[in-house]
Amino acid sequence: MRLALFDKGRLGLVEGDHLVDVTDQVAGADTAGPAGVLQRHIEAVADGSTVRFDLTGRVRVPLARAALAAPLPRPGKIIGAPVNYLDHKAEMEYTTSVADLGVFLKANSSVIGPGEDIVLPYTDKRTDQEGELGVVIGRTASHVSVDDALDHVFGYTCVLDITVRSGEDRSTRKSFDTFTPIGPWIVTADEIPDPDSLDLRCDVAGTTRQRTNTADLIFGVRELIAYTSSVMTLHPGDVIATGTPAGVGALGHGDRVVLEIERIGRLEVGVDGSRAAPYAQRPGRRNP
Template sequence: MVRLALFNKGRIGLLDGDDLVDVTELLAGSGTFGPAGALHHHIETADLHGPAELDLAGRTRFPLAETVLEAPLPRPGKIIGAPVNYLDHKAEMEYTTSVADLGVFLKANSSVIGPGQDILLPYSDKRTDQEGELGVVIGRTAAHVSPDEALDYVFGYTCLLDITVRSGEDRSTRKSFDTFTPIGPWIVTADEIPDPDSLDLRCDVGGARRQRTNTAHLIYGIRDLIAYTSSVMTLHPGDVIATGTPAGVGPLSHGDRVVVEIERIGRLEVGVDGSRATPYEERPGRRDH
């Protein structure tokens, strides 16, 4: 299983047993990589599916338990979301439309955080929900691709949380607050997951199970979702597609721990901090009636 992480202030690590092996120079060279990070640079410039075989002899190893994992893509080119892409979520929210009617939406790339960081609740009197999802990382430029060829454009897969405020603004606004897109703990390369439409997913909040599904239940499966999205906008290496969430979304509270775990990919855990939340009516830009 090829799992690539960003750790210890921007280094690329390949998970090998209980260690992260530093492969930064092997995969990205020795330059400076900017805010998008070294792994993004590798995805843009290297073989689509990453390292099948690397000589790890002599490379520096770090026990995974002693490293600080970061978001593998701290600033993706864009984050594309699929609204209402599970029928059970459509039912629980009493929506009359699904992804087939709504299309896709964009989230700000500044909303990304990594493992162990905190989701910051913006409002003290508006519900903020967790949405556990499979994240698809694009590996090469894709425009108007067919479903049959869609997976050829995927670099890998990751765990993702699409955090959402239940207020009245546009969907992209409600999902784009800083810290509202936890990603990680790493990217599993696409060659390790032959069928992304058959992965178990669960999401726990405060130690209680909230969401459980299999990606087989997506309305738009991964192939169709990539094909549709690429018909709207050109996808570039390092872009991330959030594929939608199942039933079980619910409110987050200060001090919660949120865990999303996906079969064959891994476990992403983050905290929740509501200490700086303010009343909704005190938000900047509000209109007084």
Template sequence: MRLALFDQDRLGLVNGDHLVDVTELLAGPGPYGPAGPLQRHIERGGALPADLSDLSGLPRVPLADAKLEAPLPRPGKIVGAPVNYLDHKAEMAYPTSIAELGVFLKANSSVIGPGQDVLLPYRDLRTDQEGELAVVIGRTARHVPAADALSYVFGYSCLLDITVRSTEDRSTRKSFDTFTPLGPWITTADEVPDPDALELRCAVAGEERQRTSTADLIFGVAELVAYTSSVMTLHPGDVIATGTPAGVGPIRHGDRITVDIERIGRLEVGVDGTRATPYAERPGRRARTAD
């Protein structure tokens, strides 16, 4: 099942070339707040009605006419997995991988949805695309063994971990507003029998930059959920970005970025650099000196 957020707080079940409006059926009555109705559905257990075979009585919207939003516009937290592919480790000449680095956090305010624009913050620093598989947690997880970890997953999505190549900490460089495109929907875990066997492709301006299989992850999905839950409690609706393969590169004003993941979907966003400023003019750029 694929669940999408559309047209301002409506929850849709993707059914062929239409969205079936299942907002009240799955999330109950609104309002849903900034986290949206899918978050409500996941927090309520993510269970489906006993019979979804007859959807004829529910409103339908052509998928082509719907304005898709990020399926989880305000997740509780976004956990990133740095250097989780060996080819990316070699590409960036990192001496360490996730095994030594652990995980990091991104601001949940950095999330945008399909069709929106990544806003470049600086005109004179490189900003890169990083295509990734996103894991959405379905129930509270703490010290979960890897053998049971996939049972804590609600579903999967496509994600871009946009990154400025500056000197700041990862959480700063990756947390600018618009730096976590997510979508176009959440594909529930029952549709993905093996999340460690998915083809991932990422293209910028029509040129393919990244192609991999999630089989090449250093920490596979189950191990990543288990490890992360040993550090912090994971709550329903939390998102784990599983890491990016080799092929990261600069994005520029006017580019279109796409991430395609087998069984999951295709996410496309634009790039806008019209409001970018020089790095030297950022707030706090000058160190204070004693009088």
């Protein structure tokens, strides 16, 4: 299944070029809050509920007319995998990789959805796109094995991990509001038999910057879940951004960023630099 949020919090099942509204078939949908209806559905599945959406006579909305939102607007955790492709390690001249660095956290308030804008914070610090496969956890995971890791996945999505190239810790540089576009929907795990064999492409302003296959990940999806769950308990709805390949680069005002992942979909967002300010004017700065 492909499950999307649309039109101010409705849950839709994607069928061809239409969305079928199944919101009222999710228990507690009317009190879902900022986490969204899809989060409620993921939790219900994790609790053992067998949810089979009845599509008979349901309202169908053309995808072209639907206002898609981030499928998980406020995930419990967003976990990033730094330097998880060898070619990205080479282009950034890093001496370490995910195997040395571990994982990091991003603020869940940084999430936006399809069609929204990445807001550039600074006029004089480069802000880069990083296209990544996103893994959505479906069952509580703590110290799971590599062999059992995929049993804890609800589905997959596209994630853009936007990054300021400045001196702060990763979690700061990657947690600005709008810095985690997610979408356009979540594809359930049964439709992706091998997440470590998916083509990924990211275009900026009509030019392809990143092209890879997830087979080139240093820590594949299984290893990444096993490692992360040995550090922190993963809960239903948590999102792991699996890392970015070579080709990161500066974003500019008016750019369109398009991330496409095989079998998953196409996420497109804009870039707004109209409110950017000099780095030296940031709150909390210190004079030499």
